[in-house]
Amino acid sequence: MSEKFEDGQFSDVEEDTLPWAQNEFKGKPLSNGYPKEQLETEVANLHITDSKENNRDNIDDDYYCNNDYDLDEKKNTVIKTSSQRSNTQIESTKVTNYQPKHKLLSRYANKINLEKYAGSSLPSHVANVLIESDKRFDKDRIRMKDKSDHATIENVLDSRIKNKLHKLFEKGILAEINGCISTGKEANVYYAKSKNKDEIAIKIYRTSILTFRNREKYIRGEYRFDHVHSLSNPRKMVKVWAEKEFSNLKRLEQGGVRAPRPILSGGHLLLMEFLGSDGWAAPKLKDAVLTDSKSRTLYRECIEIMWKMYNKCRLVHADLSEYNMLYHDGSIVVIDVSQAVDRDHCNAMEFLRNDCSNITAFFKKYDVGVMSLQALFDFITDPTINENNMDEYLDIRMQEGNEEKDPQQQEIEEAVFKKAYIPQRLTQVINVERDINLAKSGKDLIYKTLIGLKADLSKPAEKPEILANKHKADSKSMKEGSDICTSSEESGDSDSENESETDSEDNKIKFTRKKAIKEQQAEKRKIKIKKHVKKRKIKVSRGGK
Structure with a gap:
């Protein structure tokens, strides 16, 4: 297949402008004007020289060139030019420009040292000291832990917790972990089983996102944790928190209060008894369905638990409410005692007053005849109440609670009691003389049960005030009845002696009166x-046998 080409298709210039078209070539061919021997000698004498253009190619483009200055070649001096020269760059055909830079600079490798500067020679002992300090500095720069070490799953499971769980599996304490039972502001609880198929609850405290931050006020002031000085580190704080709950559960177990039995504590883990049936956890008291009679029974059981915690376990729960109590087997079980404090704690009275307020407010919703807030506080803190007279005391208080009272007046009294100052010891009383005068005038002091004295401060109290008053009233009524009987007998004897001729009707009246x-x-x-x-x-009403 033949192709046709047009003129000038492959050229940008006309043929007339080319040199051979104008016959502008000068000179004669070498082969025609020189003999062969002379040409060979002249070629042998030729030598290569660098031109200025080639020297310009050797300049590295990476360096800055100031074009305001020029070099005077005759005088070998630098002169300043009035105007800036144009930066004319000519394309280079040198083979070295096509080589990688690291190969071009390899000739200077022996002159470049990128290691630490050793400096001038030093004495051996000085050099050893510097070497040791450099090693320590380098060791400190090495990062031993990373963010991945503190990364958590569900805000509780990090690498440390996983390692501890693996050790528990290796020791045979745990056989399986089946899932999360509940989540709270301070920890998650998981359901697990041991190799003996025993049900276990694992409480793992939060370390990543701490929503419960005011833990320090529950730890400061406790003699059990005087050795803890730094609580700024949240992980150390959580570890102390777990130890605190374990010791509090031990106290409840020794005091006879129903609570989960502690099994093991380590770091941020706490293993305890699982409360429930067939893998289902017992419901919280707020979620339980209660009848009127059951709610009254649970109220009495709850205030007895508070009395036992204060007097037998020497603890104040500090967060007792329907959220921290379980309804299991028809009775109340106390949980979440990590914030519970000793009753000698500086804030124990404030925490106890809050607990009384929470319990009273919850059972009022079920129309239970609850005790007043101050009466409940006095019942818990009264040292004269014991297990022998507790039932009698509560019977009287519950009867008073069932009586109708002015709700507005009761709210005012509770509001005043919540804001009142309660000293724990006599040394904390602000105005001693004023309180003595009030007590002698017949007014009750707000802290009368804490000091263990009678209402008039005359001597130590041996019985609760309400029981002492009741016993006085009973003895007085019995004495009046016996006086009536003796007076009637004496009058009958005198009538028989002085009036021998009394009618049989008078004797019948006396007889009927005695009989009545x-x-x-x-x-x-x-x-x-x-x-x-x-x-x-x-006991039967509480679900006992």
Whole structure:
């Protein structure tokens, strides 16, 4: 296939402008004007010289060139030019420009040292000291831990916790972990089983995102944690928190308070008894469905638990509410005692008053005849109340609670009690003389049960004030009844002696009067429940056997 080409297709200039078209070549061919021997000698004498253009190519483009100055070649001096020269760059055809730079600079490798500057020669002992200091400095620069070491899953499971869980599996304490039971502001609780198929609850405290930050006020002031000085590190704080809950659970177990039995504590882990059935955790008290009678029984059980915690375990829960109590097997179980403080803590009275307020507010929703806030506080802190007179005391208080009172007046009294200052010791009383005068005038002091004295501060109290008043009233009524009986007998004897001729009707009246008094006393004995029967009924109502 033939192709046609047009003229000037492959050229940008006309043929007339080319040199051979104009016959501008000068000179004669060498082969024609020189003999062969002379040409060979002249070629042998030729030598290569660098031109200025080639020298310009050797200049490295990476360096800055100031074009305001020039070199005078005749005088070998630098002169300043009035105007800046144009930066004319000519394309180089040198082979070295196509080589990688690291190969071009390899000729200077022996002159470049990028290691540490050794300096001039030093004495050997000085050099050894410097070498050791450099080693320590380099060791400090090495990062031993990374962010990945503190990364958590569900805000609790980091690398440390996983290693501890693996050790528990190796020791045979745990066989499987089946999932999360509950999440809270301070920890997550997981359901696990041991090799013996025993159900275990694992509490793992949060370390990454601490929503519960005011832990320090629950630790400062406790003699058990006087050795803890620095609480600025959240991980150390959480470790102390776990140890605190473990020791508090031990105290509750020794005091007879129903709470999860502690098994093991280590770091941020706490293993304890699982409360539930068939893998289902027991519900919280706020989620339990309660009848009226059951709510009254649980209220009485709850205030007895608070009394036991204060008097037997010497603890104040400090966060007792329906959220921190479980409803298991028809009774209350106390949980989350990590913030519980000793009753000698500087803030123990404030925490106890808050607990009383929370419990009273919850059971009021179920229309339970609750004790007043100050009466509940006095019941817990009264040293004269013991297990023998507790039932009698609570019976009287519950009867008072069922009586109708002015709700507005009751709210005012509770508000005043919440804001009142309660000293824990006599040394903390602000105005001693004023309080003594108030007590002698017949007014009750807000801290009268804490000091263990009678209301008039005359001597130590042996019985609760309310029981002492009741016993006085009972003895007075019995004395009046016996006086009536003796007076009637004496009057009958005198009538028989002085009036021998009395009618039979008068004798019948006296007889009927005596009989009526005896019947009244017999009726009282019938209504009164015997103490052992009463205790049995209370125990059965609580779900006991």
